Every structure is written in C-alpha cells, then in structure tokens.
Amino acid sequence: xxxxxxxxxxxxxxGVPVDAxxxxxxxxxxxxxxxxxxLETVLMSVDPYMRPRLNADQPLDRPLLGGGIARVAxxxxxxxxxxxxxxxxxxxxxxxVSDGRGLLVLKPDPDLPLTVYxxxxxxxxxxxxxxxxxxxxxxxxxxxxxxxxxxxxGSVVAQIAKLKGCYVVGSTGSDDKAAWLRDVAGLDAxxxxxxxxxxxxxxxxxxxxIDVYFENVGGAHLDAALPRMNVRGRIPVxxxxxxxxxxxxxxxxxxxxxxxxxxxxGFVASDFPHLRERFETDxxxxxxxxxxxxxxxVLDGFERAPEALIxxxxxxxxxxxxxxxxx
Amino acid sequence: xxxxxxxxxxxxxxGVPVDAxxxxxxxxxxxxxxxxxxLETVLMSVDPYMRPRLNADQPLDRPLLGGGIARVAxxxxxxxxxxxxxxxxxxxxxxxVSDGRGLLVLKPDPDLPLTVYxxxxxxxxxxxxxxxxxxxxxxxxxxxxxxxxxxxxGSVVAQIAKLKGCYVVGSTGSDDKAAWLRDVAGLDAxxxxxxxxxxxxxxxxxxxxIDVYFENVGGAHLDAALPRMNVRGRIPVxxxxxxxxxxxxxxxxxxxxxxxxxxxxGFVASDFPHLRERFETDxxxxxxxxxxxxxxxVLDGFERAPEALIxxxxxxxxxxxxxxxxx
Numbered sequence: 001x002x003x004x005x006x007x008x009x010x011x012x013x014x015g016v017p018v019d020a021x022x023x024x025x026x027x028x029x030x031x032x033x034x035x036x037x038x039l040e041t042v043l044m045s046v047d048p049y050m051r052p053r054l055n056a057d058q059p060l061d062r063p064l065l066g067g068g069i070a071r072v073a074x075x076x077x078x079x080x081x082x083x084x085x086x087x088x089x090x091x092x093x094x095x096x097v098s099d100g101r102g103l104l105v106l107k108p109d110p111d112l113p114l115t116v117y118x119x120x121x122x123x124x125x126x127x128x129x130x131x132x133x134x135x136x137x138x139x140x141x142x143x144x145x146x147x148x149x150x151x152x153x154g155s156v157v158a159q160i161a162k163l164k165g166c167y168v169v170g171s172t173g174s175d176d177k178a179a180w181l182r183d184v185a186g187l188d189a190x191x192x193x194x195x196x197x198x199x200x201x202x203x204x205x206x207x208x209x210i211d212v213y214f215e216n217v218g219g220a221h222l223d224a225a226l227p228r229m230n231v232r233g234r235i236p237v238x239x240x241x242x243x244x245x246x247x248x249x250x251x252x253x254x255x256x257x258x259x260x261x262x263x264x265x266g267f268v269a270s271d272f273p274h275l276r277e278r279f280e281t282d283x284x285x286x287x288x289x290x291x292x293x294x295x296x297x298v299l300d301g302f303e304r305a306p307e308a309l310i311x312x313x314x315x316x317x318x319x320x321x322x323x324x325x326x327x
Numbered sequence: 328x329x330x331x332x333x334x335x336x337x338x339x340x341x342g343v344p345v346d347a348x349x350x351x352x353x354x355x356x357x358x359x360x361x362x363x364x365x366l367e368t369v370l371m372s373v374d375p376y377m378r379p380r381l382n383a384d385q386p387l388d389r390p391l392l393g394g395g396i397a398r399v400a401x402x403x404x405x406x407x408x409x410x411x412x413x414x415x416x417x418x419x420x421x422x423x424v425s426d427g428r429g430l431l432v433l434k435p436d437p438d439l440p441l442t443v444y445x446x447x448x449x450x451x452x453x454x455x456x457x458x459x460x461x462x463x464x465x466x467x468x469x470x471x472x473x474x475x476x477x478x479x480x481g482s483v484v485a486q487i488a489k490l491k492g493c494y495v496v497g498s499t500g501s502d503d504k505a506a507w508l509r510d511v512a513g514l515d516a517x518x519x520x521x522x523x524x525x526x527x528x529x530x531x532x533x534x535x536x537i538d539v540y541f542e543n544v545g546g547a548h549l550d551a552a553l554p555r556m557n558v559r560g561r562i563p564v565x566x567x568x569x570x571x572x573x574x575x576x577x578x579x580x581x582x583x584x585x586x587x588x589x590x591x592x593g594f595v596a597s598d599f600p601h602l603r604e605r606f607e608t609d610x611x612x613x614x615x616x617x618x619x620x621x622x623x624x625v626l627d628g629f630e631r632a633p634e635a636l637i638x639x640x641x642x643x644x645x646x647x648x649x650x651x652x653x654x
Binding site: 052238239252255262268 | 567
C-alpha cells in the first residue's frame, strides 16, 4: 500500500473549466498482486480533446481520462520488469495498479528526451502525421493552411508539410508563437488571429488558395478557410477547439464545399495503427536531424494538472502541454 | 431572321429573387448560317443551383444561364437534322443559333414523356445517382436521410436508396409533398420541417442513426443531421438551399464530424460522365417499370421562367420545376 493521489472531475464545467471543477484526491494504492504491476506516473499528457469529454463520457469523482508515461514500480507480471517505462491510458493517477492491459512498453531513443514520446512521437504526432498525409491526402508542393499551428498537433502538421515542399500558412494566437513558427519552424506565413482580421489576412496569405486546411478550430477559422479552398481541396477535421467551451459563431460558408468539390473528414489519433511503424521511423529521424522542431510547456507537480488543462484553453501553452510528476 | 425572346437578369437579387430582377426581352434571332443550326426551345429546366449564380457568374442583361431541350428548326450543320431534339446549355432563349458545340442529340424513349429527360433522366437524375452512389458510397440496407426529399434531386435519391434496400427518411416543406413521399414514393418516414421541430423529429425517425445524409439544405437541417451520423457516415453535399438567399443560421454541430469520422464532400452534376451510360440504363429501366416515380410542376409559356424560378425558392413546386415553351 502506497499513499498516492488522483485528479478528479467533481462537477461539469460550464464554459472554460475552472479550478473548482477539479479536486486532487488522496488515495491509497494497493501493492501489485499476482499478475499485476504497480506503476508510478512520470509524465501526463494534457490535450484539447479532454474538454468535450468533461461534459460527456468523463465520470464524476473518478480520475480524469487521459494518457501518460509511467514507470513500473513493482512487477508481479511476466511482461514487465521493475523500471520499465510504459505508455498508458489509465488517466490522471499518481500511482496505480494494472493487470497489464492497455500498457505499451516504451523503449525511448537515448538521443531524444522522454517528453517527445508524449507529443511528436506520441498521440499528437501520429494525429498530425495520419491526419495530414492520409486523411488530408497531402501531395508534395501543395498549398496548406494549419490552424493553431503553434499547438502540439499543428506545429507538427506545419513542419511535415514544409518537409513535403508545401507552401504553409499557420494561424496562432500570440506574437511569440507566431515568431517561433516563422523563425524556427520555417512557415511561409503566419497570422496572429487575435490581432488581425482573419479572413482578409488569410486571403492575402494564400494567393494560390488552399489545397489542404488542417482544421483544429472550427467557427470563424473554418469560415475564413472555406472560400479559399481550391477545387478538390481537403479539410481533415482534427478538432474544433472554438466550440468546445460552448462559444463561437456558427459556420456560414459551407456552400463553398459544393462547387469546390471539397472534402471534410473527421478523424482521431487511434485511426492510424497501420501507419504506426512508418510514423515512428519517419518522426524519430526528423526529430534527431532537427527537421521537426517542437516546443513544450511542462508544469512540474502532479497537482498542477487542472492548472495545465485550464491553461491550455486560455492559450498559455507554447507547443505541447505536459505535467511532469517525477523524473 | 425570326422574332424571339430571352429572359435576362437585369439586377442582382437581394434575398429571394423578385419579378423586377428579370426582364423578358424581345430579340431577332438570325437564320442558321453555314455550319450552324437554329433551335427552338421546347423545355427549360429551373433549378436551385441557379440562385447563387445570380449573384456570381450570371452576367447582367444576358440570357439566364441554364439548360433545356430544343428542336432543330433550321440546319446547315452535318451533325443535325431539322426536327432533331437536342439537350443544350444555351440558357433561357426562346430561339437561338448554334455552331453545334454543347448540343447533344436526344433520342427519347417512346414509352417515356419527354419531360423526364429534364429531371430523372437529366441533370437532376444523374446528380442524385452519382451523389448518392459514388460520393455517398451508399451500401445496401443503410440508414439514409434525404433533405428536400420532395424536390427533383431528393425524390430520386430517396427512391434509389429504397431500391437498394435502405431505411429512408425524408424532409419536406408541405403535407402534400410528405403524403406523396410516404404513399407514392414509399419512404419509411417523412418529416414536414415547417410543422415539426426538425431535430427531435429526426432523432425519433432515425433510431439506428444515419449512414448517409444527402444534403440539399444546410443550416438547421445539417445541424439536426450531424448528431445522428453513424461512425464513418457520409454527407454528400449537393446543395445548401437554406443559404442561397442569404438567410439561415450558422452551423454549430460540425464537431460531430470528428469522433464520427464523418466525411462531407461537395459535388456537382457534371462530375459523373463516367457514370452516364450505367445511369441511363438503370434509370430508364426504373422509370419504365415504375420503380422510380416522379412529380413535375410544368409552367406553360416562355415568359413564365422568372415566376418558375421565384416559385422554386418559395417551395411552390412539387418535384421538378419546368417551363414548357412549345410541344
């Protein structure tokens, strides 16, 4: 038995989540029984997709649903040794016991920091890779627009598109992120949607239109992109963060889909198991060569998970938002 | 030289078009020169797609863009004989001269009325056929929702889906159309969206969700359909008539695309030349056997074309709206 903590949802948020929607709850974690492992959390992932779940399938007074990296602290399971790192989807628990289902042993590349397995080499990375290359059917040299290009998914999408010889425009919500995207990630144009009028700025930035709009935002972003779509354009729909907290305008320009023969298609990270091996090979090489760059916002301390999640919706992250529980 | 008439757009409509936006203009049509034919219009097609063009590529003070069936009145062209019927896209002209480009000789089946070549065997028919079977990738036995199911496209979509063993729900704007869809076309459920609350009515009518939503309307219809879409559902986007006159609400439920992995895709009638032969064989058989039924609203008199177009947007048609110029 070990003293431990969990992050619970204690009431349904109304709009942007606030501190009082969550609680840090002390629990006792049992020792591993026969055929079990006890795990200690190392890193926790904090992602936009968590928001809609808070008002849907996230149970109250239970650990927040989510994924992370944990270390095996005790093993009475033949498949795991003490000290092994695993990826898991057990939610926000500082320490927990598992029968091994849903755990994937992680063998990190010694030349890469562990945190990249929570973003560029994790769920957000394969979301970007599969969403852009498979759902978006990106062709070399196309015209690409990425919304929330400063985020964990968007920044990888934008850089993969650059690697494929595309002209890439990104939108983001701060001058700092815009500068990183332009100067570090090498985008062709960046729009700060908070300080410029998005639709005319996008029109000016896309003189050859848009072949692929990677959709993370919805609302006004989608309305700005739709009239710019080229014939047979694709809109892979990864997220619609503008709608998650109940705000945002309705979308009015969908008729542009018709004459443009534009395809919009939703997807989630788990749609791409068939791409996993190719993705890991490509992304490991791109990260090690520095062709894919990234930003992380890492909050230290298990109890800071609610702060991290709230901060994500207030745009206080640069790149991937993570919580580090221990080294 | 023959006295003739044209229907012109004389100013851009603001909202639903009104009579004063159009003019019936007297002209003199020259005789056919060498290599030319002079044609007399028999039938003119009146379609929802015409509305957005009135504020876009339709020139002012020129014949309204559109298609019809005409008879060769004079021929000095080796490819056409006097009396031949042709399909054309020469717009709303009572009589006109052509060098033959864009004319397709029509050999109507003697067991079918000529008017069907303007709808079920014309542009609206192949729009329904290609949109449902190719863009919508309909599979036998699926759950289908068709908006404006009483219209020229929707009524064919709904009946093809029934022929494919699907469960079919249609929406329409009058009790008369609803009765026809239920009693004559054989739909499983019909919603009069003007007298019922669309979203709960659609939910009640689609206990197994929706695999294919054939989109003709946009706005509130799309918002009602999105939460009902099954995983890997398809939304072929044929039209968005609710937005053409500038009205309608923005669409708020697009985030349903994501977890549902739903695909929305626009298309137009001319996207399906590769399906033309199969379409004509299938549809001729379906019409002759009575498996596809239709309604027509035929206004007699060339000068009634503006009335027909305005009436279309006010829902005064049952099925395909046509103008008959001569027998």
